[in-house]
Amino acid sequence: MTVFHLRAAGVSLVLDTRGTAARILHWGPGLGDHLPTEDPFVPAVPPSSIDVPLRLSLLPSLSEGWTGRPSLSAGEFRLIGAHSQDDNTVLVRHASADSTQEVTTELELSPQGVLRLRHRLANRGAGEIVLPCLDVLLPIPDEASELLDFTGLWSHERQPQRAPLRHGVWSRESRHGRPGHDDAFLMTAGEPGFGFRKGRVWAVHLAWSGDKRIWAERSALGYGVLGAGELLSPGQIGGEVRLAPGESYETPWLVAVFSDTGLDGLSDRLHPWIRAHSPARLPRPVVLNTWEAVYFDHDLGVLSDLADAAASVGVERFVLDDGWFAGRRDDKRALGDWYVDSSLWPEGLHPLIARVKKAGMDFGLWVEPEMISPDSALAAAHPDWILDGGTGPTWRRQRVLDLTKAHDYLLERLSALLTEYPIAFLKWDHNRDLLTSHSGRQTRALYRLLTSLRARFPHVEIESCASGGARIDLGILELVDRFWTSDTNDPLDRQSIQRWTGVLIPPEYLGGHLGAATAHVTGRTSALGLRLATALFGSAGIEWNLTAASESERLDIAAWITEHKRLRPLLHTGRVVRADSPDPAHLLHGVVAQDRTHAVFALVTLGTPRAALPPPIRLPGLDPDRLYTVRPIGVPPRTLQDAPPLWLAAGSATLTGRVLAEVGLPAPLLTPEQALLLELT
Structure with missing residues (x-):
């Protein structure tokens, strides 16, 4: 076979397919036009080791002498084919020794220098395959000896943590059924002391919204790797993924980035790639969300006055948050009953939307389709739709709706709302961990539901909210237009959260709202100038009862919105x-x-x-x-x-x-x- 050299934007990937297994010889800084040959890269054979040079393959395993964490726990695979689809995409095929399993690996280097990889395992035999894991690994050099990843809590997402990469595995596993507030997010290995503006760094992100694992490993054998994959549950009988003859399993994309100018260099590649791959609809409208203004106190008069106040300062989108649907008076009930509450809204939402539209704004609505309240009408009618039969503890007094069973109902209910009302935006919430072994199935069902809805209503924008920022990933970004970055509007917390979330995600996708002087979540009181400056840089909005604001505050807010609109073309297309x-x-x-x-x-x-x-x-x-x-x-x-x-x-x-x-x-x-x-x- 041959050596493939993918090159773009100062990054090179060298893939050797001339042996019995495909191997990445280099991923990192550009190597120019000269294509390396294999011979200079064959390592020595140390004492007390296998008797051939150890070479890390695309599917490293014990059978080739790799005693680190394997990509696939399924014996020996041999290379059976490799070809380039275009200048920057290569497909590589390996087969098991008995030819019953075939793994196709797709490698793609974008014009921005962003590398994506994924595996697809197909069952070519006559029996069933139980798949324990299938992960994507990439080699990193010795100099990548310091790690940065993230942890966090509700309203304190993406808190950085750093440590040396010593011998062994640093592994982060998420079993939330969503990435979670403590999501590792972007695992970065770099030169010791790397920062935003300095140092060589290698980073990976798994584009997946369900359970996952992501890790870094430095082996005493001399290799270092970054790896990630869907975390497949062994808890179900026989395993989570069982492939009948002819069936296949595809891993999520591993998104990998190299920079020789620190963390900002990662953003310099990722932001243009995301903007080209999943472009935001520009300009991003200035939003007023009603949650911290009125909570569950839904009254047409109060909300109409709030809409007028919003329009007077220049707001472009008015979003009605939780509390509009049948029986919903607090967060203990009614999830799943997606009908407008006729006792609150005898004429439906039409009068409020008419007021909003007359004021020159479009209208958005909060929903939480993936959840169900135990005392809802939907739960009474379809108890079998509750995931795992409603076992285990409730969370926020709610349970999880099995999307594989409720897809048609949810698509019908949401379609009915979007057909009856001129809704431009859905704030799509997800307020609990799943606590189930069915994470992968539920995540794929969510993707299917979002895909179906967007096909029917391509003009409707969707925001991914998950108790704030617990589901921010590049998998769901292909299906949504905006992220709610965190449930806290406290500007001090937001400065850190937005700073670190923005290493991966461009600012126009990140909702940042101006809150009241005393923050709802922290109780801390902040100056208006700090709150305005913090909310300026993302997809800007307001989460505050403007009817209670002073005249001088409203004047400052109106001036801030005017300034934001003037600067929006820069803020949402520029280099962070x-x-x-x-x-x-x-x-x-x-x-x-x-x-x-x-x-x-x-x-x-x-x-x-x-x-x-x-x-x-x-x-x-x-x-x-x-x-x-x-x-x-x-x-x-x-x-x-x-x-x-x-x-x-x-x-x-x-x-x-x-x-x-x-x-x-x-x-x-x-x-x-x-x-x-x-x-x-």
Whole structure:
């Protein structure tokens, strides 16, 4: 066979198919036009080992001498074919020794340098196959010796954690039936001390919304790997995946990225690839969601006044949250009964929607189709539709609806709502872990339901919400338009959550809302300027009873929405950049236009700075040879200083991108929990 060399955007993948198994010789920095030959890459044979050089294959196993975690626990596989579909896609086929099983591996390198891999195992024999696991592995070099992944809790998602990669396995497994608030999210291995702007890093993400595992391993044999796959449950009789003759199983895509410029370099590949692969519908409308404004207090008069207030400040989409359907007065009942409550809405939702449309906004609605309340009419009519028969504890006083059985009902009910009412947007919630061994089947049924609904109503946008940010992954992103990033609107928590979620997901897909002064989740009170600056950068919205806001607050909000709309073309198409601050009390992040003529940055103080004079504001990502004028915008932050820096007192400064990046501008003395917004032209 041959050696395949896939190249794009400074990344190379070298795949050798000349032996008995296909092997990745290199994944990482570009190697130029010269195609490596196999001979220089054959390792030595150490003492007390197998008597041939150990080579890590696409399906590493004990049969080839690999004593690390295997890709497939099913004996020896031999290479039977490989061919390129186009310049950047290769299909490789391996078969078991008895030819009863065949694994096809698809490798694809995008123009942005994003690598995707998946396996498909087919049963070619006469008997049934029980599949314990099928995972995708990629080699990483010795220098990738420090790990970064994520953990978290409800309303505190994507909290980073770092550790050395020593000998052994660092494995993260999710059994939530969704990625979960503690999702590992993006497992990154890199040079020790790598940051946002420095260091070589290799990262993987599993594009899957169900149970999964993702790991890094460094073997004493000399190899390091990153791997991931669907976590298949052994709890069912005979295993979760059983393949009859002729049937096949396909793994989720493993999305893999290399960068030689730190974590921002990962975003520089992932964001353009996601924008091309699953493009958002632009411009993203400014949203008002009613949840933290009225909760379950649904009243036409109250909601009409809220709609008028929203329209007066420039909101473009009004979303009615939980509490609109039959019998729903709190979170203890009625899930599954997706009919408008006639006692609350004798004329249906028509009067409210008419008010919303008259005010110039479109209308959205909250639903939670995957769940069922035990005392709902649906549960009484179809108790067999409750997943696992309703065993185990309830969660948030609800159970899980078996989507393999309820697909037609849900499609009919949602279609009826979307047909009767001019609904432009569904906030699709998912408020509990599944606690079941049927995660894979349920996840695939969800994908099928979303696919069916989008085919019928292609104009309707869908937001993925899962108790906030417990289901943010590239699998479901192909079927939704927006993520609810977290249930907290506290700007201090949001600064960290949005910063780290944004390494993988571009900002236009991430809902970020302006909340009330005292946050619903944390009880912390924050300045309006910090709240506005935090919500500016994503898919912006409001979660606040504006009828209770003061006149001056409404004026500031209206000005903020005007500014957001003006900056939206930049914020939702530009390049996201983040600085590595020497002081953890300071965060600096921004968005720079693709042609580098325009940028917006935020300097945020999370707490008390280490020194009386904070470090300069050094702005990354600019054209070093262009002149930029820097000026503050938005609500002025609170400072404690006898005199501001001279450039800020003058109202602006004009310097080259090189000076702004290397020397920077003196920072004002912001008090804790403040934000300074800067626009560069």
